[in-house]
Amino acid sequence: MLITSSDPGSRSAGTGRAPIAAVIVLAAGAGTRMRSSRPKVLHELAGKPMLWHALQSAAGLAPQQLVAVLGHGRDQVGQFLSASADLPPMVTAVQDEQLGTGHAAACALAITGNLSGTVLVTYGDVPLLQTATLIALADEHAASGNAVTVLTATVSDPTGYGRIIRSAGGDLVGIVEQKDADSDQRAIREVNSGVYAFDGAVLTEALGRLSDANVAGERYLTDVVGIARGDGRRVGSIQTTDAVETEGINDRVQLAELAKVLNARLVRKAQLAGVTVHDPATTWIHADVTIGPDTEILPGTQLQAGTTIGSGCSIGPDTTLIACTVADGASVLRSHCHGASIGPNATVGPFTYLRPDAVLHEDSKAGAFVEIKKSTIGSGAKVPHLSYVGDTTIGVGANIGAGTITANYDGDHKFATVIGDHVFIGSDSTLVAPVTIADGAYVAAGSTITDDLGPGALGIARGRQHSVPGWVLRRRIGSKSAASAQAALAAAEVSLPAVASPSAAAPSAAAPSTAAPSTAAPTTTASTQGDRPA
Numbered sequence: 001m002l003i004t005s006s007d008p009g010s011r012s013a014g015t016g017r018a019p020i021a022a023v024i025v026l027a028a029g030a031g032t033r034m035r036s037s038r039p040k041v042l043h044e045l046a047g048k049p050m051l052w053h054a055l056q057s058a059a060g061l062a063p064q065q066l067v068a069v070l071g072h073g074r075d076q077v078g079q080f081l082s083a084s085a086d087l088p089p090m091v092t093a094v095q096d097e098q099l100g101t102g103h104a105a106a107c108a109l110a111i112t113g114n115l116s117g118t119v120l121v122t123y124g125d126v127p128l129l130q131t132a133t134l135i136a137l138a139d140e141h142a143a144s145g146n147a148v149t150v151l152t153a154t155v156s157d158p159t160g161y162g163r164i165i166r167s168a169g170g171d172l173v174g175i176v177e178q179k180d181a182d183s184d185q186r187a188i189r190e191v192n193s194g195v196y197a198f199d200g201a202v203l204t205e206a207l208g209r210l211s212d213a214n215v216a217g218e219r220y221l222t223d224v225v226g227i228a229r230g231d232g233r234r235v236g237s238i239q240t241t242d243a244v245e246t247e248g249i250n251d252r253v254q255l256a257e258l259a260k261v262l263n264a265r266l267v268r269k270a271q272l273a274g275v276t277v278h279d280p281a282t283t284w285i286h287a288d289v290t291i292g293p294d295t296e297i298l299p300g301t302q303l304q305a306g307t308t309i310g311s312g313c314s315i316g317p318d319t320t321l322i323a324c325t326v327a328d329g330a331s332v333l334r335s336h337c338h339g340a341s342i343g344p345n346a347t348v349g350p351f352t353y354l355r356p357d358a359v360l361h362e363d364s365k366a367g368a369f370v371e372i373k374k375s376t377i378g379s380g381a382k383v384p385h386l387s388y389v390g391d392t393t394i395g396v397g398a399n400i401g402a403g404t405i406t407a408n409y410d411g412d413h414k415f416a417t418v419i420g421d422h423v424f425i426g427s428d429s430t431l432v433a434p435v436t437i438a439d440g441a442y443v444a445a446g447s448t449i450t451d452d453l454g455p456g457a458l459g460i461a462r463g464r465q466h467s468v469p470g471w472v473l474r475r476r477i478g479s480k481s482a483a484s485a486q487a488a489l490a491a492a493e494v495s496l497p498a499v500a501s502p503s504a505a506a507p508s509a510a511a512p513s514t515a516a517p518s519t520a521a522p523t524t525t526a527s528t529q530g531d532r533p534a
């Protein structure tokens with residue numbers, strides 16, 4: 001679910017809060033600890049790159065400008081940003097050499113020009129920071145009339161962070177980086193989150209005065225705090241209530257840890273919106289997924305990016321939906337579905353594989369061990385067991401027997417199969433595409449259909465049965481099969497006189513000694529199961 005408000009403009013307008021001039025999201029760093037050919041900020045949690053989460057949270061403030069500072073992997077990151085229709089409009093600034101966070105902020109201002117009003121700075125690798133926290137920071141900044149307001153956190157292990165230095169009276173004095181800190185300063189557990197609100201003019205002016213005379217040889221954005229205070233301006237801070245919000249990701253261990261926290265947040269949000277989630281620990285919900293009320297999610301379910309689920313559905317257990325649409329009242333049981341559309345009250349599973357462009361209309365069914373690709377299943381139509389359906393249109397109310405295969409590929413090209421309304425396909429049929437089975441037609445079980453069938457026609461395409469009575473008694477002497485047959489024949493002989501006169505003996509099972517193969521077939525056999533048309 002999107003963290004951002006769907007109507008971001010109304011927030012600042014509605015509360016009378018001064019608009020935010022810009023949010024600058026720093027994302028130029030290398031991220032070497034990911035050990036990846038992919039830029040760090042494109043690694044995903046909840047189905048979206050960490051940068052996407054950072055930008056969504058920033059966009060929730062409805063800033064006049066949203067700026068992403070790119071450096072390492074900027075071609076890939078830039079491509080992602082321009083391809084993401086679900087991100088708000090933004091500008092990108094390029095930091096060719098990573099000369100420090102202060103230099104990165106200066107690169108952003110070089111693109112935006114001088115900014116007046118409040119400017120926030122956040123990081124592209126801090127994905128759990130919420131819009132509400134940024135609003136609290138901006139509110140404190142405005143209410144206190146600060147030139148700089150720092151978001152701080154108190155952590156059990158402050159290693160690596162900049163330490164918050166306070167006067168005896170508790171006033172924020174400055175920030176000292178780990179590398180530059182003495183042992184007393186290193187003992188401080190209140191740290192800089194790297195998220196700030198600045199007065200735009202103060203920031204612009206102070207960035208021009210940064211020095212790189214520090215252990216890292218970088219231009220530190222953190223030094224703006226000391227510079228502003230030295231100029232006699234007000235600087236302040238707020239603390240996060242939840243330190244996980246300001247945690248950055250540097251390696252894949254942290255990526256998985258924060259992904260779990262984010263997932264718990266998304267599951268909880270769904271639950272509070274009326275979704276029953278039986279096992280939050282084994283339910284994974286991506287950030288852009290929407291789920292209607294009174295839908296039930298069973299354990300082991302993954303609802304991945306681009307999935308939309310209606311209300312009153314049952315999903316899972318052990319089900320993965322990727323970019324699927326599920327309408328109200330549908331159920332999906334122990335299945336893997338990608339790019340499928342599942343209609344109202346349709347049922348899927350268990351053990352069903354729906355592939356891209358599988359479209360199931362209302363009340364239709366895709367049952368056990370059925371694979372469907374690029375096909376439409378009409379309303380009320382059923383594909384209940386063990387079938388492959390590809391490049392096919394199935395009409396309303398059709399029934400596709402167990403083991404039916406649409407042979408859609410000749411090794412070179414794909415071909416279409418059309419199955420009309422209320423068609424009945426007998427079990428274990430192969431429909432060799434291109435082929436059309438018109439409305440109301442029947443296909444006999446076990447057929448290989450290569451020619452079109454007209455409306456209401458019956459197609460049978462299989463060898464005739466040849467039965468040899470008594471073969472087992474002669475050729476499998478002493479076997480358990482022979483013994484069973486012998487016993488059945490003896491029982492039939494004993495009971496025969498009681499049920500019928502000898503001359504009217506039933507021709508099939510009661511006549512084992514007939515030498516010629518029986519050609520008699522019970523006349524009641526359904527045409528699709530027997531071997532001749534009605």
Ligand code: UD1
Nearest residue numbers: 026027028029098099100101104123161162192193194220
């Ligand atoms: C920085 C802060 C530190 C704070 C910590 C919180 C400074 C000098 N230090 O630490 O006080 O506790 O964040 O995580 O700011 N980046 C660029 N260009 C650069 C350098 C960094 O875009 O030249 C980006 C990175 O991609 C990253 C963010 O800025 O998203 C922070 O960089 P990182 O190197 O992780 O932070 P530190 O300098 O270690």
Ligand code: CA
Nearest residue numbers: 125248249250
């Ligand atoms: Ca970091």
